[in-house]
Amino acid sequence: MNEKLKVILIEDEELARDLLKSYIKDHPKIELIAECENGFEGVQKINELNPDLVFLDIQMPKITGFEMLELLDHKPEIIFTTAYDQFALKAFDYSAVDYLLKPFSKDRLMVAIDRVIDRIGNNEGLAEKFEKVSDFRVEENLERVVVKDRNKINIIPVEKIRYIESLDDYVLIYTNEARYMKQKTMKFFEANLNQKNFIRIHRSYIVQVDNIAEIQQYEKESYIVILKDGTKLKVSKSGYKKLKEVLHF
Amino acid sequence: MLRHPFINNRMLILYYGLFWLTLAASNSLIQIFWYDEELEKAIFTSLVVFIIYPVIGASIWYIVKFEGAKETDWMWTMLYHVVGATILNAIWLYIGYIVVKIFDESFLHNLNETLPTRILFGYILYTVYVVFFYAVNYYQTLKEKIKKEAELKSLIREAELSALKSQINPHFLFNSLNSISSLTVSNPSKAQEMVINLSTFMRYSLQHGQEDMVSLNQELDNIKLYLGIEKIRFGKKLNPIFEIEETCENAQIPNMILQPLYENAIKYGVYEATGEVSIVTRCQTGSKHVLITIENGYEPDSIKNRGEGIGLRNIRQRLDLIYGNPDLIRIIDKKTSFKVELIIPQNKQA
Numbered sequence: 001m002n003e004k005l006k007v008i009l010i011e012d013e014e015l016a017r018d019l020l021k022s023y024i025k026d027h028p029k030i031e032l033i034a035e036c037e038n039g040f041e042g043v044q045k046i047n048e049l050n051p052d053l054v055f056l057d058i059q060m061p062k063i064t065g066f067e068m069l070e071l072l073d074h075k076p077e078i079i080f081t082t083a084y085d086q087f088a089l090k091a092f093d094y095s096a097v098d099y100l101l102k103p104f105s106k107d108r109l110m111v112a113i114d115r116v117i118d119r120i121g122n123n124e125g126l127a128e129k130f131e132k133v134s135d136f137r138v139e140e141n142l143e144r145v146v147v148k149d150r151n152k153i154n155i156i157p158v159e160k161i162r163y164i165e166s167l168d169d170y171v172l173i174y175t176n177e178a179r180y181m182k183q184k185t186m187k188f189f190e191a192n193l194n195q196k197n198f199i200r201i202h203r204s205y206i207v208q209v210d211n212i213a214e215i216q217q218y219e220k221e222s223y224i225v226i227l228k229d230g231t232k233l234k235v236s237k238s239g240y241k242k243l244k245e246v247l248h249f
Numbered sequence: 250m251l252r253h254p255f256i257n258n259r260m261l262i263l264y265y266g267l268f269w270l271t272l273a274a275s276n277s278l279i280q281i282f283w284y285d286e287e288l289e290k291a292i293f294t295s296l297v298v299f300i301i302y303p304v305i306g307a308s309i310w311y312i313v314k315f316e317g318a319k320e321t322d323w324m325w326t327m328l329y330h331v332v333g334a335t336i337l338n339a340i341w342l343y344i345g346y347i348v349v350k351i352f353d354e355s356f357l358h359n360l361n362e363t364l365p366t367r368i369l370f371g372y373i374l375y376t377v378y379v380v381f382f383y384a385v386n387y388y389q390t391l392k393e394k395i396k397k398e399a400e401l402k403s404l405i406r407e408a409e410l411s412a413l414k415s416q417i418n419p420h421f422l423f424n425s426l427n428s429i430s431s432l433t434v435s436n437p438s439k440a441q442e443m444v445i446n447l448s449t450f451m452r453y454s455l456q457h458g459q460e461d462m463v464s465l466n467q468e469l470d471n472i473k474l475y476l477g478i479e480k481i482r483f484g485k486k487l488n489p490i491f492e493i494e495e496t497c498e499n500a501q502i503p504n505m506i507l508q509p510l511y512e513n514a515i516k517y518g519v520y521e522a523t524g525e526v527s528i529v530t531r532c533q534t535g536s537k538h539v540l541i542t543i544e545n546g547y548e549p550d551s552i553k554n555r556g557e558g559i560g561l562r563n564i565r566q567r568l569d570l571i572y573g574n575p576d577l578i579r580i581i582d583k584k585t586s587f588k589v590e591l592i593i594p595q596n597k598q599a
Contacts, residue, residue, distance in 0.1 A: 083423035
C-alpha cells in the first residue's frame with residue numbers, strides 16, 4: 001500500500017485534538033484531511049471527503065459518536081478515543097478497529113494505526129461491517145433517535161415518537177410533525193425503547209402507549225388500535241396480550 | 250414536638266393505669282382495715298384521689314412542654330409551675346366535689362375534713378409529675394438530637410464521597426489528565442499550572458470533609474480552581490462570571506454545598522453546547538441570610554432530562570437538616586437557562 005491514509009479527526013475538545021495531531025503529524029502513511037468539533041460536522045465531512053480512517057470521540061455535544069455512525073453513507077474504519085471504558089463493548093458492535101482510552105500514549109496510537117493498515121491491506125470487507133450493528137439491548141433505555149433527512153440531521157426525543165412502522169430493511173418513525181426513515185430493525189427498537197411506554201403491537205408496528213385513543217374489536221378474533229389523530233393500526237394476537245398487560249384491562 | 254408520650258403507646262397507658270389502680274386499691278384497703286371505714290366510702294375517696302388526679306395529671310405534659318418551648322429564667326419557671334399546680338389542684342378538687350355531690354352528698358362532710366391533706370397531696374403529685382415529664386422530655390429531645398446528628402453526618406459523608414467521585418470520575422479526571430498530556434507537548438508551563446490546580450482542588454475537598462461550615466470566600470476559591478481546570482478543557486465554551494457583594498464574602502455556608510451545582514452546570518450546560526455558555530454566580534445579603542444564585546445557560550435542543558437529580562436532592566436534604574427548612578433551595582428552569590437559588594441563614598452571634 002503506497003498511498004497515504006486519508007484521516008478525519010472528530011473530537012470536541014481542542015487540547016485533545018492538538019495532542020492527537022501532534023502524535024500523527026510525522027507518520028508517513030497518515031494524511032489528516034479534516035478535523036471536526038462535533039458530530040454534525042463529522043457526518044458532513046465524512047460523507048463529503050470519504051476518508052479511510054476516522055478518529056472518533058464518543059461523548060460529544062448534541063449527538064454521540066455512536067449516533068453519528070448511524071448516519072453515514074460512507075463507512076470508514078473507526079478508532080474510538082474516549083475517557084470512558086464502559087462503551088468498549090458497544091464499540092465492538094460497530095466493529096471498530098480499536099478503542100483508545102484517554103489519556104493514551106503515542107505508541108498505543110501507532111499500534112492502532114498499524115492495525116488499520118493491516119486491515120485495509122488484507123482488504124477485509126468494509127461494506128458488511130456496519131450491518132453487524134447488533135439488535136440486542138444496550139445499557140439504558142433509548143432517549144432519542146438520530147436520523148438524517150437529506151442534508152439535515154434530526155434529533156427525535158423518544159417521547160415525540162407516535163409510532164414506528166417497519167418497511168423492509170428500514171423503519172418509518174412517525175412524530176406529530178413528520179415521518180422519518182432510518183436503517184434499523186424493529187427488533188432493535190422493541191428491545192431498546194422503554195417497554196412500559198412502547199409496545200410492539202404487530203410485526204409491523206410499535207406504538208407509544210400514551211398515543212392510543214381506543215382499542216377496537218375488528219373481527220371476531222382481531223383488534224385494531226386507534227391513535228389520537230385517528231390513525232388505525234392492526235394488532236396481532238400477541239400484541240393484544242402485551243397491551244392487556246401494560247394497560248391492565 | 251408537642252406529642253404526648255401516651256399517644257400511640259398503649260403499653261405505657263396500661264402500666265400507668267395499673268399503677269394508679271393498685272395505689273387506689275391499696276388505699277381503700279388501708280382505709281377499711283386500719284381506719285375502719287365503710288367499704289363504699291373507702292372506695293369512693295380512693296377513686297376521687299387516685300383516679301381523677303391521674304387523668305388530669307396526664308395533661309401536665311403540655312404544661313411542661315409549653316414552658317420548655319421558651320427560654321426563661323429559673324424564677325419564672327418556679328412561678329409558672331406554682332400557678333400551674335394551683336389551677337390544676339383547683340380543677341381536681343372541684344371535680345372531686347362534683348362527683349361526690351352527684352353520687353352521694355353524705356360524703357361531703359368527709360370530703361371537707363380531708364381538704365388540707367388533699368391540697369398538700371395535690372401539690373406533691375404535681376411536683377412528681379413535673380419531674381417525671383421533664384425527664385421524659387429530656388430523653389426524647391436527646392434521642393431526636395442524636396438521630397438528627399447521625400443523619401447529618403451521613404449526608405456530609407455522602408457529599409464528601411460524591412465530591413471525591415466527581416474528581417475521579419471519567420468526565421473530570423481522565424479528560425483533565427488528557428488535557429495535561431496535550432499541554433506537556435504544546436505548553437509545558439501551563440501543564441504544570443494545571444497539575445498544581447488539580448492537586449490543590451483535590452486536597453481542599455479531601456481536607457474540608459470534616460468541617461461543617463466554611464466562609465463563602467473559601468468555598469468560591471475552590472470552585473474557581475475547579476472551573477479553571479474545566480476552562481482549560483472547554484476553552485471559550487465555558488465562561489464563568491462572579492458577581493459577589495462584598496458583604497457576602499465572610500458568610501458562613503455548609504462546606505461543598507455549591508460544588509454539585511457547578512458540576513451540573515458543566516454537565517448539562519457546557520458539555521452539551523456547541524457555543525459559549527456562561528455560569529453566573531451571584532450573592533446578595535439579606536437581613537438574616539445570604540442569597541446565592543447560580544445560573545447557567547443551556548441549548549434547548551440538548552434534551553437530557555434534568556429535574557431534581559440526586560445532587561439537588563442532597564442539597565435540599567442537607568439544608569433541611571442544618572437549618573430545619575426544606576425550602577431553602579429553589580430551582581427555576583427558564584428553558585434556555587437553569588437557575589438555582591440558595592438561601593443560607595446567617596446567625597450573627599456565631
